[in-house]
Amino acid sequence: MGTLTVEGADLGYGDGPAVLSGITVTARPGEVLAVTGTSGAGKTTLLNAMAGALATRSGTVTVDGVPLTGRDHAVSLGVVLIPQDNGLAAILTAAENVSVAVIATGGSPADARRRTAESLDALGLSGQANQLIDELSGGQQQRTALARGLALRGDVVLADEVTSELDAANRQRVLDLLRAEAARGAAVVFATHDPEAAAACDRELHLADGAATWPRP
Numbered sequence: 001m002g003t004l005t006v007e008g009a010d011l012g013y014g015d016g017p018a019v020l021s022g023i024t025v026t027a028r029p030g031e032v033l034a035v036t037g038t039s040g041a042g043k044t045t046l047l048n049a050m051a052g053a054l055a056t057r058s059g060t061v062t063v064d065g066v067p068l069t070g071r072d073h074a075v076s077l078g079v080v081l082i083p084q085d086n087g088l089a090a091i092l093t094a095a096e097n098v099s100v101a102v103i104a105t106g107g108s109p110a111d112a113r114r115r116t117a118e119s120l121d122a123l124g125l126s127g128q129a130n131q132l133i134d135e136l137s138g139g140q141q142q143r144t145a146l147a148r149g150l151a152l153r154g155d156v157v158l159a160d161e162v163t164s165e166l167d168a169a170n171r172q173r174v175l176d177l178l179r180a181e182a183a184r185g186a187a188v189v190f191a192t193h194d195p196e197a198a199a200a201c202d203r204e205l206h207l208a209d210g211a212a213t214w215p216r217p
Ligand SMILES: Nc1ncnc2c1ncn2[C@@H]1O[C@H](COP(=O)(O)OP(=O)(O)OP(=O)(O)O)[C@@H](O)[C@H]1O
Pocket: 013, 016, 019, 037, 038, 039, 040, 041, 042, 043, 044, 045, 046, 084, 161, 193
């Protein structure tokens, strides 16, 4: 299982000002780490760097000591990103979105069928499996993206604001599933602006004014 370490990272876009500076954090197997902060604080930016999708300006992001060279490399090391915007293919059904991702990461068709059914069921979406993404509500789409991420059984699971559109019961279901991912041995990072959700995590990294702090004693 993977330990993801960000060491002295400066992050930003193009020639623009730094979004985050001097970030150091380790996501350990078996733990759920919350990343909190107000809108625009840099939560997505940090998760994208952890996913290998955004290069650091300085500093490093490593998985088990191996520096990430890009998103494909991170995928090959078992880093799963569940993005804030869902990233689902609108022309596919919920089940197809999950199955395609399992097959694209090396699963057999039989694996894909089994894991798709399991993960959609875990998110209460068995009845929506054959509906197109466009036919699903915002919250159902968010849960489909989660089902797809969980079906990949990552060593590192990066979940970006994955409860923002959910009611209380589904939010709790998702928190329980992220906890189960950690219990399986994954390092889980959960970006959220919901203090209650953050309180349910093992540790909390808070982003503000371009820097990170650890608000809990
Ligand atoms: N592709 C981009 N190009 C330029 N600037 C960007 C880009 N993406 C984000 N930013 C800027 O980086 C800063 C941090 O944005 P980010 O999306 O990481 O915040 P966040 O904490 O995830 O916010 P939210 O809770 O609203 O999702 C913002 O000032 C934003 O405008």
